[in-house]
Amino acid sequence: MEHSLTSRWRVSNSPEHDSTIPPLLDNFHIQGRSLNPARESYYPNITGYVRGNAQFYNITPMALEKNESLSWRPLAERYISGTNVTEMVELGSTWNWTASNKMVMTLHEKKPLALQNSSIDSRDLVAVHARMEFTDENSQETMRLEFDGVHFLSQGSIVGLVEPFGQPLDIRLLPSVVPPDKKNETAEIIAPELEHRITKLKNLIDDGMIDNDSSNGECINQQTIWSIHPMSEEETSKSQCPFTFHAQFQPVPIPDDLMQDLESEIQHPTGISTVKPPKMVLNAILLSKKCGILYEIHSTQGLRSQAFFNKMTTYGGLSALAYFIALVVFSRQVERSQTPSGITRISRWTILVNAAIDAVCFAGHITFAILAEGRASLALMATAFLSCVLFLQEAHFAALVLQIQGPESPPPPPLPSPPPQATQPDNTTTSNPGSPNTPATPPAPTQQRTNDPNSSFFRFFIHHVRTDPQARLWILMCLSLTFLVRVILSPALSMLFVVVTYSLIWLPQIWRSAVKGRASGLTAEYVFGTSTSRLSGALYFLTCPNNVLDLEPRGSWANWLAVVVLFQACVIMLQEHIGPSFFLPAKYRAVKLHDYHPPMSSPDPEAPEKSLGDCSICMDAIYVDASARLKATQEIDEKDGIKGWPGEPASDARGRSSSVGGIGRNTVATASGLLNAMQKGVGASGRKEYSLAPCHHLFHTECLEKVKWLAIKTICPQCRRPLPPL
Numbered sequence: 001m002e003h004s005l006t007s008r009w010r011v012s013n014s015p016e017h018d019s020t021i022p023p024l025l026d027n028f029h030i031q032g033r034s035l036n037p038a039r040e041s042y043y044p045n046i047t048g049y050v051r052g053n054a055q056f057y058n059i060t061p062m063a064l065e066k067n068e069s070l071s072w073r074p075l076a077e078r079y080i081s082g083t084n085v086t087e088m089v090e091l092g093s094t095w096n097w098t099a100s101n102k103m104v105m106t107l108h109e110k111k112p113l114a115l116q117n118s119s120i121d122s123r124d125l126v127a128v129h130a131r132m133e134f135t136d137e138n139s140q141e142t143m144r145l146e147f148d149g150v151h152f153l154s155q156g157s158i159v160g161l162v163e164p165f166g167q168p169l170d171i172r173l174l175p176s177v178v179p180p181d182k183k184n185e186t187a188e189i190i191a192p193e194l195e196h197r198i199t200k201l202k203n204l205i206d207d208g209m210i211d212n213d214s215s216n217g218e219c220i221n222q223q224t225i226w227s228i229h230p231m232s233e234e235e236t237s238k239s240q241c242p243f244t245f246h247a248q249f250q251p252v253p254i255p256d257d258l259m260q261d262l263e264s265e266i267q268h269p270t271g272i273s274t275v276k277p278p279k280m281v282l283n284a285i286l287l288s289k290k291c292g293i294l295y296e297i298h299s300t301q302g303l304r305s306q307a308f309f310n311k312m313t314t315y316g317g318l319s320a321l322a323y324f325i326a327l328v329v330f331s332r333q334v335e336r337s338q339t340p341s342g343i344t345r346i347s348r349w350t351i352l353v354n355a356a357i358d359a360v361c362f363a364g365h366i367t368f369a370i371l372a373e374g375r376a377s378l379a380l381m382a383t384a385f386l387s388c389v390l391f392l393q394e395a396h397f398a399a400l401v402l403q404i405q406g407p408e409s410p411p412p413p414p415l416p417s418p419p420p421q422a423t424q425p426d427n428t429t430t431s432n433p434g435s436p437n438t439p440a441t442p443p444a445p446t447q448q449r450t451n452d453p454n455s456s457f458f459r460f461f462i463h464h465v466r467t468d469p470q471a472r473l474w475i476l477m478c479l480s481l482t483f484l485v486r487v488i489l490s491p492a493l494s495m496l497f498v499v500v501t502y503s504l505i506w507l508p509q510i511w512r513s514a515v516k517g518r519a520s521g522l523t524a525e526y527v528f529g530t531s532t533s534r535l536s537g538a539l540y541f542l543t544c545p546n547n548v549l550d551l552e553p554r555g556s557w558a559n560w561l562a563v564v565v566l567f568q569a570c571v572i573m574l575q576e577h578i579g580p581s582f583f584l585p586a587k588y589r590a591v592k593l594h595d596y597h598p599p600m601s602s603p604d605p606e607a608p609e610k611s612l613g614d615c616s617i618c619m620d621a622i623y624v625d626a627s628a629r630l631k632a633t634q635e636i637d638e639k640d641g642i643k644g645w646p647g648e649p650a651s652d653a654r655g656r657s658s659s660v661g662g663i664g665r666n667t668v669a670t671a672s673g674l675l676n677a678m679q680k681g682v683g684a685s686g687r688k689e690y691s692l693a694p695c696h697h698l699f700h701t702e703c704l705e706k707v708k709w710l711a712i713k714t715i716c717p718q719c720r721r722p723l724p725p726l
Contacts, residue, residue: 012057015176017183021287027072028296029284030248032155037256042156042249043280044263045108046128048142049308050282051550054134060088060292080292088292095143095238100134103297104550109151125185126151127193128158131165143238147245148193150178150186156251162286177244212430241291247284254278266306277307303546311374312368312548315540317381318366322388322533330390330528334397337521343404345521349508353397353501356480357450358391360497368548450682465626502538505531506568513572524573531569535562546725559675594724596701598690612690616718622690642711695721 019280025031033039053178057075109128130147148171149160159178163169166714171190175183252259254275262274280302287296303311333722337343362384369380465471506527513520541547542558574582581588601610611621689699697718703709 007564015173017176017178017291018079021077021177021246023075024072024079024285024287024391025246026077030246030283030285032152032156032157032248035156035251035256036235039253039255040251041254041259042153044153044259045109045304046151046158046249046280046302047109048107048280048304050105050107050280050300050302051552052103052297054101055296056097056100056639057292057294057296057300058097058292061085063226063292076294077195078288080289080478083289083292096136097293098407099136099138100143101130101137102135103295105130105147105527122154124154125189126153127189128160129159132162138202141514145243146530149174149245150189152182152299156249158245158247158249158282158284160245163649164239165243167240167242176608195720236285239291241288241293243286243288245284245286245299247282250281250283252278263504266304270419277304280304280724300547308548309372311546311725312372312376312377314549315385316365316369316376317328318381319537320386323361323383323390326530326533327386327390327393330393333523334393336523342521345400345513345516345518346401347512347520348398348401348405349506350506351394351401353505353508354530354534355391355394355398357385357501357505358394359480361537362387362391401681407451498538499557499561502534502565505534505565506572508566510571510575513575514584517580519580522526522571522572522576526568527572531565535565594692594694595705598692600690600692613698614699615700615703616700616716620700622698622700693721693723 022031057070057076057081058064060207061077061080061083062078064070064073064080071078081651107128107130109126126152128147128149131148132145132147133142135142145162146165146167146169147160147162148169151159153159159174161169161171161174161177171193174190175186178186189398254262258275261272262277265272265274266277282297282300284297284300286293286297288294288425365380365384365387369377369384372380406432421564425443460628465475509520538561539558541551542554542561548554571583611623613621613622614620689701691704693699693716695716696716697716699709709717
């Protein structure tokens with residue numbers, strides 16, 4: 001029934017072909033031509049993506065009168081003659097046509113199954129559906145257009161109708177824009193699509209989604225039958241201009257039989273050797289007679305869908321490798337920095353910045369994998385999984401760092417108490433409670449807080465957030481998740497997020513090391529491994545002109561980003577070897593922290609055990625190299641003017657005893673003596689065997705730092721005084 005309906009429409013209601021369009025197509029070299037199959041060929045399947053530049057021309061009668069430089073001006077005047085000028089202004093709406101100079105188009109062609117048994121040779125004609133996007137270079141907004149047309153394989157040309165997204169597209173008008181000799185074949189191509197839309201409309205009526213009762217004032221018109229599309233008010237407000245699209249693919253210097261072999265291998269890979277895929281280039285014009293608009297589309301680059309999915313798979317595999325490296329080096333660094341002494345050196349903000357980057361990458365790759373329709377999802381899912389695991393480990397480690405470094409911040413001041421209420425003078429007091437001279441009893445403290453007009457829920461909330469670390473952490477996580485979702489949905493914010501986070505990835509760690517006067521303890525493996533894995537993804541999108549997200553390359557940004565990140569990584573390493581504050585002037589450097597390994601005098605030579613004493617943790621003796629210790633002690637004593645010999649009470653030039661804390665000569669050397677001993681390399685290995693706390697209790701370095709004590713508590717096991725980081 002539907003097929004006969006469309007056949008009757010094809011014969012009686014088809015509009016006439018516009019004879020003013022072919023001369024314009026000839027001027028822009030859009031008309032197709034047949035090729036010698038032994039030398040040249042066209043792409044037999046154009047399903048893929050096309051991007052290029054768009055040149056806007058205003059062909060309204062007023063604009064053509066002022067523009068005398070156009071060689072095709074008479075052809076445009078013939079094409080636009082008889083158009084309502086007032087309607088042109090109304091349909092153009094709010095979109096800035098002159099600033100739209102970029103075009104991206106997604107093409108999808110499909111041969112209808114209903115034509116397999118048709119008497120018409122349909123191999124030369126294929127239906128094409130496309131979505132076009134024009135970008136405003138000023139506001140970076142996009143306008144989407146829907147396209148339905150046909151692809152003439154033997155001539156390499158495309159002809160179709162274009163409407164703004166959400167506007168109804170009447171494909172019954174398609175035979176009127178194709179060449180007259182292709183009119184009947186085009187009607188046969190679109191007949192199955194019309195039947196599909198009629199069937200879809202009937203299903204909506206049967207499901208009760210459309211009321212077919214005309215008694216309520218609603219009816220179903222022909223426009224609803226031929227075009228079932230959701231209406232978008234946002235897109236409709238931009239433009240209501242209808243267009244016709246005419247495109248011509250450039251032939252490639254490959255014989256037709258080799259092109260067919262290439263297409264067969266792309267669709268169904270078998271591993272055979274074929275010719276190298278040539279570039280897919282087209283030229284096109286977009287015409288709107290009702291709005292007086294002509295767009296010339298040039299400098300295009302086409303990419304087949306299968307080639308795009310292969311590129312996406314390669315990108316996913318390399319991204320997964322980069323994240324695997326980042327996960328391995330981070331796990332190794334966490335293992336080295338598990339002690340409280342190691343955690344106090346690390347900046348929590350550096351870990352949080354890396355976690356934020358991984359959270360955005362996880363959300364982006366998982367969304368990308370869903371949109372890939374399963375063709376490249378496995379590689380993208382691997383990247384998303386690794387980034388999620390890395391994010392969870394970084395979040396857990398950041399919480400541990402926050403828990404240990406929390407006491408570093410001074411507690412906030414308490415809430416101000418309300419002023420006490422005034423009491424009566426003392427001379428008015430009396431022992432009689434019922435006397436009128438009895439002073440008023442001040443209210444209870446709880447009542448004062450309740451009745452205080454300055455006290456509010458907002459003040460209580462701020463005080464709670466400032467005093468409770470967990471509340472701050474949860475609020476920060478909620479705000480971060482909200483911001484990250486907004487970042488993913490906005491390309492401009494995504495670029496700003498990448499620039500800010502990547503350029504400041506190591507800056508918090510550099511600042512903390514310089515302020516605290518202690519190196520970060522981060523290994524070169526972790527610093528440069530993380531920097532390289534982070535930069536690999538960012539530099540790909542900033543430098544590759546044909547990246548998988550079709551982003552505009554920004555080479556200058558990429559150079560500065562790489563220089564900034566690698567410079568910060570080098571500063572981290574210099575802080576490890578030269579000093580945490582090496583780049584700061586002397587007056588801004590942090591105060592020198594406690595030295596756990598000062599030079600100490602040798603044990604008593606007459607003692608049965610040549611040790612410095614017993615470790616306060618494991619109770620075992622602490623042994624060092626006696627000869628090196630003796631030489632270091634003599635040099636320090638001679639420099640400081642101290643007389644004495646190991647085993648005797650030491651005295652200075654005035655004969656005063658030099659003993660500290662009941663340990664005899666086990667004293668902390670002066671800064672100059674320590675520097676002198678370090679410069680001569682005396683006792684360096686021995687000093688690492690012991691650690692002297694500020695409370696003058698002696699430990700094995702291994703017991704204090706790595707094995708037992710500081711991994712649990714940061715207080716002295718004997719006197720319970722706080723211990724500085726080791």
